Amino acid sequence: HSPVDQQTAKPVPTLPDAQTVTSVRHWTDRLFSFRVTRPASLRFRSGEFVMIGLMGDPDPTTGKQKPLLRAYSIASPAWDDELEFYSIKVPDGPLTSRLQHIQPGDQIILRPKPVGTLVHDALLPGKRIWFFATGTGFAPFASLLREPETYEKFEEVVITHTCRDVAELDYGRKLIEDLKSDEMMQELIGADHLDKIRYYPTTTREESPRMGRITTLLENGTVFKDLGIDRIHPDVDRAMVCGSLDFNTDIKAILEGFGLEEGANSDPKTFVVEKAFVG
């Protein structure tokens, strides 16, 4: 266990860029979320990612240890005093096979250099924003859904989440339920603003009220019929996309088919894409 500062009773960082785990929650045997302390100097925009990880095993010849780092979207909003992450567990994944065992009080490495394209600055103003996520691609939207700017900038927020099984939707479903019922959130964001959220979960491998890949449901018009929306239109709609490489490619083509164009921080347009961390 880590040493403790006698004055503050807080653990003393022993790793470079160390942060302390404050809570861990396992959602399924493939998914978990956790919260860590936030470096006092860390500023970020809701939707950005940072590199996090653990010390790797010692090199067999030199005995030197190197940090094992991966890009993780920050799932908590910019105003939160802790940082939250949402992760897959890959049994033979170099990082997640170990990261999945972290406990409150443990330390992780967090490089305090936030970056990313899933930020409001990379989009032109619009009326409705779509968040398209698969699997752990929900993470940046867990941040953006708790970000007041989302509701100040848009009249309607549609969040779609496609997972294999119903249980894999739990993290997102609970987050949105809590968001709508939480008094602090209602005060911060406004209860009427929170009513703008339209949640559209789908599963592909387990029976649920809405089955199928979101890409299919967009192409055959089911999403629009279900939500009472005409179509995606470049004058009205903006989108952020986060999922696997294949998912991102497919959604990008669909959005471009509706006349949307991919933007970036330096060149805001009508949609932005980022790959979810998958291993």
Ligand code: A2P
């Ligand atoms: P499917 O079960 O049909 O592969 P994963 O858990 O593998 O990261 O996948 C998360 C979800 O994303 C699954 O429901 C999966 O559907 C879906 N998915 C994977 N690839 C695509 C794609 N190219 N377009 C739409 N959905 C996809």
